[in-house]
Amino acid sequence: MSADGAGLPAPRDDLRALDGYHSPQLDVRVRLNTNESPYPPPDAFLDEWTAALRAEGYHRYPDRAASALRAALGERLHQPAARIFCANGSNEVLQTLLLTYGGPGRRALVFEPTYALHSHICRVTATEVVESERGDDFLIDPAAAEATIASVRPHVVFVCSPNNPTGTVEPAETVTRLANAAADVGALLVVDEAYGEFADFSAVDLVTDDRPLAVTRTYSKVWSLAGVRLGFAVAPGPVVAELEKVVLPYHLSVPTQLAGVLALGHQADMAARVARLVEERGRLTTALAEIPGVTTFPTGANFVLLRVHGDARAVWKALVDRGVLVRDFSRWPRVEECLRVTVGTPEENDAFLAALREALTETGVSA
Numbered sequence: 053m054s055a056d057g058a059g060l061p062a063p064r065d066d067l068r069a070l071d072g073y074h075s076p077q078l079d080v081r082v083r084l085n086t087n088e089s090p091y092p093p094p095d096a097f098l099d100e101w102t103a104a105l106r107a108e109g110y111h112r113y114p115d116r117a118a119s120a121l122r123a124a125l126g127e128r129l130h131q132p133a134a135r136i137f138c139a140n141g142s143n144e145v146l147q148t149l150l151l152t153y154g155g156p157g158r159r160a161l162v163f164e165p166t167y168a169l170h171s172h173i174c175r176v177t178a179t180e181v182v183e184s185e186r187g188d189d190f191l192i193d194p195a196a197a198e199a200t201i202a203s204v205r206p207h208v209v210f211v212c213s214p215n216n217p218t219g220t221v222e223p224a225e226t227v228t229r230l231a232n233a234a235a236d237v238g239a240l241l242v243v244d245e246a247y248g249e250f251a252d253f254s255a256v257d258l259v260t261d262d263r264p265l266a267v268t269r270t271y272s273k274v275w276s277l278a279g280v281r282l283g284f285a286v287a288p289g290p291v292v293a294e295l296e297k298v299v300l301p302y303h304l305s306v307p308t309q310l311a312g313v314l315a316l317g318h319q320a321d322m323a324a325r326v327a328r329l330v331e332e333r334g335r336l337t338t339a340l341a342e343i344p345g346v347t348t349f350p351t352g353a354n355f356v357l358l359r360v361h362g363d364a365r366a367v368w369k370a371l372v373d374r375g376v377l378v379r380d381f382s383r384w385p386r387v388e389e390c391l392r393v394t395v396g397t398p399e400e401n402d403a404f405l406a407a408l409r410e411a412l413t414e415t416g417v418s419a
């Protein structure tokens with residue numbers, strides 16, 4: 053009998069206190085809360101994909117090894133297909149990494165404030181979470197992190213770069229030093245690059261078969277395919293082989309694999325989107341900096357973290373009243389009074405800026 057007395061079985065003890073993932077999905081005019089691409093995939097891609105879908109036989113399971121997709125990704129990233137692991141969104145990649153390298157009796161190190169799902173998936177997989185802190189500039193101090201890794205002796209180390217929610221990009225030197233520190237204690241360094249295409253540096257080129265480094269990426273952001281659910285890791289071949297043992301067989305559907313391959317044929321379109329969003333990011337950041345009472349943090353992602361120096365929750369609500377949804381971080385340690393806004397289309401960004409000015413006045417946060 054469950055503790056609720058409802059006659060239902062009780063979940064695992066350590067899951068009872070776990071909170072689910074709470075990012076409200078509201079039906080509003082301007083949705084700038086989950087860092088998706090504001091643009092749908094190109095029509096040419098949709099035409100190719102739907103034609104390819106019709107040519108497939110769905111009475112058969114999909115290619116379990118996702119060979120064509122891994123080969124195409126490997127070619128694009130100048131890495132062998134054996135170093136590519138694909139799953140249903142990078143969250144599933146992270147979960148598979150933790151099922152394989154975390155678990156009961158094992159520890160993962162995170163640098164807060166960072167992407168909440170790293171800790172959440174640790175808890176779901178019964179991996180102990182050890183929280184370390186980023187510096188005042190939200191960068192990881194490599195010397196401090198090396199010392200922490202040596203003393204905590206984690207099994208997995210998470211580095212999110214560009215970091216969600218701050219936008220901070222770690223330099224190559226930090227990644228290399230942390231990979232060396234991870235190697236010294238037998239840990240795997242996971243660099244989450246969900247926003248990697250928007251930044252100047254990517255750790256993908258640092259992946260080799262003898263460095264304990266896995267870099268995770270997604271089709272959800274620049275590739276405009278959040279609805280398809282496709283992500284991947286670039287990791288040492290032996291790590292990929294372990295992940296393949298753990299992940300469910302046939303987990304990646306035929307439509308997903310096809311979408312992943314065909315999208316890569318639209319590289320120029322995707323590069324143009326990145327350039328457009330980076331330009332808009334600059335315009336948005338400049339406009340935000342001119343609003344009294346608002347500060348922004350440097351970002352290498354498709355979102356901007358802003359501090360409103362007042363009741364951010366009230367500002368968030370006033371924005372929702374105006375049909376604009378952003379992400380409220382006001383209850384998170386270190387990012388109190390902060391909101392995170394995804395870079396949208398120029399029209400969406402203008403609507404957000406106008407609504408923000410009104411919201412700040414209405415809530416008395418700035419005149």
Ligand SMILES: Cc1ncc(COP(=O)(O)O)c(C=O)c1O
Nearest residue numbers: 141142143167216246270272283
């Ligand atoms: C840092 C980070 N990693 C991973 C993800 C998950 O992306 P996916 O849609 O590929 O599961 C997100 C999504 O917002 C993210 O912000």
